[in-house]
Each structure stands twice: as C-alpha cells, then as structure tokens.
Amino acid sequence: LKRYVTGLLSEDDMEVVTVEAPPLDVPTGSKGVVVKNLYVSCDPYMRNRMTHHELPSYIPDFVPGEVLENFGVMKVISSGHLDFKAGDLVWGMTGWEEYTVINNPESLFKINHPELPLSYYTGILGMPGLTAYAGFFDVPKPKKGEYVFISGASGAVGQVVGQLAKITGCYVIGSAGYDEKVNLLKSKFGFDDAFNYKKEQDLEAALRRYFPEGIDIYYENVGGKMLDAVLPNMSLGGRIVACGMISQYNLEQPEGVRNLYYIVTKRLRMEGFHVFDYYDRYYRFEEEMAGYLKEEKVSYVEDVVEGLDTAPAALIRLFTGRSVGKQLVAVARE
Ligand code: NDP
Structure with a gap:
C-alpha cells in the first residue's frame, strides 16, 4: 500500500515492488512457518483497511509502505511449529507476496480436501x-x-x-x-x-x-x-x-x-x-461444503487472474463490478 486511500481506490494507491526473499528456513527456536503463497484472495473489506480510522476496528488498518495482507492458500516451506511440516497445504492470513513468514501459524487452517480445487479455499471453502x-x-x-x-x-x-x-x-x-x-x-x-x-x-x-x-x-x-x-x-x-x-x-x-x-x-x-465469530466451526463447515461440492449440489464460479502484478487491478474489479464470481489471484501453481 502506497498511502491511505480516500474515495475510489485506484491502482496508483498500491505498488508492486521487488525485494530480496527472506530466508526460506525458519530460525532455530522459532515457532513460525515460512509459506509459499499459491493463491491470494481479493475481498471487499480490504478497502476499509486502506482508510485510516481514528477508532480501533475489528482488524487493524493497513500501514502505508507495508505489504498488504489477506486470506490465501499456501504451501508450508519450512516450519518451527510442531503442528506444521514442509509440504502442508494451509489457508489463512498471509501477505500479498510470493513467500511469507507467518509467526502465529495457530491462526492457519489445514486443508483437508486437496482433491477439490485449492483456489476454493479463498472462496467457497474459505x-x-x-x-x-x-x-x-x-x-x-x-x-x-x-x-x-x-x-x-x-x-x-x-x-x-x-x-x-x-x-x-x-x-x-x-x-x-x-x-x-x-x-x-x-x-x-x-x-x-x-x-x-x-x-x-x-x-x-x-x-x-x-x-x-x-x-x-x-x-x-x-x-x-x-x-x-x-x-x-x-x-x-x-x-x-x-x-x-x-x-x-x-x-x-x-x-x-x-x-x-x-x-x-x-x-x-x-x-x-x-x-x-464463527471460525471455531470451520472444520465442520468444511466437511459439509466439501460434501455438497462432491455431490454437485453446489457449484462455484471464480474469476482468477495470474501473477501478483495483476493483484491491484484485480482488487479494483470488485468495486467496478467487473469481477464475475470470486475474485482471486494465482500467485504460483505449486
Ligand atoms: P463480491 O464478490 O460480491 O464483490 C464484488 C461485487 O460487488 C462486484 O462484482 C459488484 O457486483 C458488487 N458491487 C461493487 N460495487 C457495488 C456498488 N456500488 N453497488 C452495488 N454492488 C456493488 O464480494 P464478496 O462476496 O466477497 O462480499 C460480499 C459482501 O459481503 C461485501 O459487502 C463484503 O464486505 C461482505 N462480507 C462480509 C463478511 C462478514 O463477516 N460480515 C465477510 C465477507 C464478506 P454487481 O455486478 O452485482 O454490482
């Protein structure tokens, strides 16, 4: 995010930058994980986080100059946490970047139905x-x-x-x-x-x-x-x-x-x-919805753009109505 946004969000409010990747091994003693981001989600509430609020909200405002964060689907590359190992597929809050260091992996959800499209974990299964x-x-x-x-x-x-x-x-x-x-x-x-x-x-x-x-x-x-x-x-x-x-x-x-x-x-x-308020029910929900998808009782339409470079424009599509179905960005295909 380049600056706090007033009025209509524009591509110029965000910028894509290239920086050196963090070390892909978590330091000894750390309980964090390093993930490779496969898909990141575009969600309307991100716009609210781009405005500076005087009063605290349910989630902090973004900070200009820092990487945007949102829900994504990720592969664990290395882990210092007993519940996660390299190769695990997870979804949860991550950065709009190729690799992210997540210091509180307890907030991540395991993906129990990798046989369904992984991108669905930014949408119907997320x-x-x-x-x-x-x-x-x-x-x-x-x-x-x-x-x-x-x-x-x-x-x-x-x-x-x-x-x-x-x-x-x-x-x-x-x-x-x-x-x-x-x-x-x-x-x-x-x-x-x-x-x-x-x-x-x-x-x-x-x-x-x-x-x-x-x-x-x-x-x-x-x-x-x-x-x-x-x-x-x-x-x-x-x-x-x-x-x-x-x-x-x-x-x-x-x-x-x-x-x-x-x-x-x-x-x-x-x-x-x-x-x-409902994340404690997530895994029960995941089972039920995965069942509906497999039985073809429900279907899901996604609007997928390729590459982080396209993410700012993709986010704006939510507000112009150009997104058809769930808007998301494919960062890497595994
Ligand atoms: P969508 O995928 O529906 O978002 C984009 C769509 O919103 C656009 O394609 C457009 O469709 C419509 N839209 C955009 N601008 C306007 C406008 N000015 N007037 C009317 N429609 C507009 O988003 P989500 O399904 O992810 O989210 C839907 C709503 O749910 C949002 O308000 C979001 O903030 C909220 N939400 C709330 C959560 C909660 O916990 N309370 C959690 C997740 C989402 P169209 O062509 O129909 O105009």
Whole structure:
C-alpha cells in the first residue's frame, strides 16, 4: 500500500515492488512457518483497511509502505511449529507476496480436501463460504418456503447463499450489475429469478414486482440505495442479515437510508454478522461444503487472474463490478 486511500481506490494507491526473499528456513527456536503463497484472495473489506480510522476496528488498518495482507492458500516451506511440516497445504492470513513468514501459524487452517480445487479455499471453502453458511443459517434461521432476496448475488458470498437457500427449499431471487451475472444466477446457481439492478429505474417498484408477497429474508451485501428499496418490501417480521455494504466502501460520506422507519412498522430484525465469530466451526463447515461440492449440489464460479502484478487491478474489479464470481489471484501453481 502506497498511502491511505480516500474515495475510489485506484491502482496508483498500491505498488508492486521487488525485494530480496527472506530466508526460506525458519530460525532455530522459532515457532513460525515460512509459506509459499499459491493463491491470494481479493475481498471487499480490504478497502476499509486502506482508510485510516481514528477508532480501533475489528482488524487493524493497513500501514502505508507495508505489504498488504489477506486470506490465501499456501504451501508450508519450512516450519518451527510442531503442528506444521514442509509440504502442508494451509489457508489463512498471509501477505500479498510470493513467500511469507507467518509467526502465529495457530491462526492457519489445514486443508483437508486437496482433491477439490485449492483456489476454493479463498472462496467457497474459505472465509466467504463460511460467511455465506453461518450468515444464512445462524442469523435468520431460514425455513422452507420462505422468500429470500440476495444482493451482490453472484459474488464470492452471494452465489453460495443462494444455493444454500435453494437447498433449504426457499424461493430465491438475486440481483447483480451485469446481465452475464444475472444469467449465471438463473442458469448455473438455480436461483428462481434474478435481475440487473442497474437496469431498474425504480428499485423499490422492481422488488415489489419480484416479491408481491414480501421478502422474508434479505441477505445484505451492498447497502445504500438497495437497502432503502428493500425495507418497504420486507414482510412483517422479516429478517435482514447485515453482512456487508460494498456500495459504501469507496464513499467519503456514507449515503443515508430514507426508509429506516420500516424497521419499526414491519417489526423487522436487522442483525449485523461477522464471520470472525464463527471460525471455531470451520472444520465442520468444511466437511459439509466439501460434501455438497462432491455431490454437485453446489457449484462455484471464480474469476482468477495470474501473477501478483495483476493483484491491484484485480482488487479494483470488485468495486467496478467487473469481477464475475470470486475474485482471486494465482500467485504460483505449486
Ligand atoms: P463480491 O464478490 O460480491 O464483490 C464484488 C461485487 O460487488 C462486484 O462484482 C459488484 O457486483 C458488487 N458491487 C461493487 N460495487 C457495488 C456498488 N456500488 N453497488 C452495488 N454492488 C456493488 O464480494 P464478496 O462476496 O466477497 O462480499 C460480499 C459482501 O459481503 C461485501 O459487502 C463484503 O464486505 C461482505 N462480507 C462480509 C463478511 C462478514 O463477516 N460480515 C465477510 C465477507 C464478506 P454487481 O455486478 O452485482 O454490482
């Protein structure tokens, strides 16, 4: 990261530099590991860490001049920790670089299904997958037959939420910003319907048309104007999972929500959710989701770019909507 970012993130806010690699053997007595990064993930929350915050957040801000970090899939090259050995495949927090020294390997997860695409551990089998799973099942406690709306529906999280909602027997509609993504939602992920929100003049009216009986569960990924349009369209006693609000991350002034009072009149429950509270359930989740993938009950679409040089542009694709499915960077193919 070159500097703290205000407004829209640009490639110029980041730079790719070449430095000497650290020694690939951990020093004697160290409990750390050295990993080779195979895939690194692009996630919307990274943008929030690029702004300087006066108040502490759930995760520290990035520091200009330092290497960006995020979730990745890695191979252990050398280890001073008893639980890890050279050759192990893991996922967790790492640097946007070719090799990383990780001093707290307890935070890493072992990869138990290397027969599935390893890159999935940045997505459906990693943090976004757990976000979809825990956010959908734990927060609104969905029931068969309920009407579910998902914004940002074709993204890393949304595509999984939609498929889990279909497995649960819900009626599911998603929104996305390009027709190509809308088609994916209907043809690949089995959504009952989907629409391009950029083509709707009046979002509130569009949602009324798609949900004449109201929305029981709204899985919120974008916030802003979409949330405003959703509120009047909720059913009485509906539930909103506040997972993310990507439409606000590049704004210097967040947009106001006009229709907040519907939370009162419709007795809605809107609940903030954070995946960081659910990592203790990860391995159970991994087994269940790996099972769904093997049985072809769910599928996953990724948008993979090659090489760290392309990582800054890839991260920006999240905010221009150019990413189709889970955005990630292949750093090295083993
Ligand atoms: P996505 O893969 O969905 O992110 C990119 C997509 O967001 C874009 O392709 C674009 O799709 C959409 N988007 C970008 N800008 C806007 C905008 N201004 N208005 C509306 N849509 C926009 O991301 P993820 O699936 O990884 O994350 C989805 C949400 O979940 C994010 O808000 C993220 O911050 C949040 N999150 C929260 C977690 C938690 O623990 N609470 C954990 C992980 C993610 P389109 O074509 O549809 O516009």
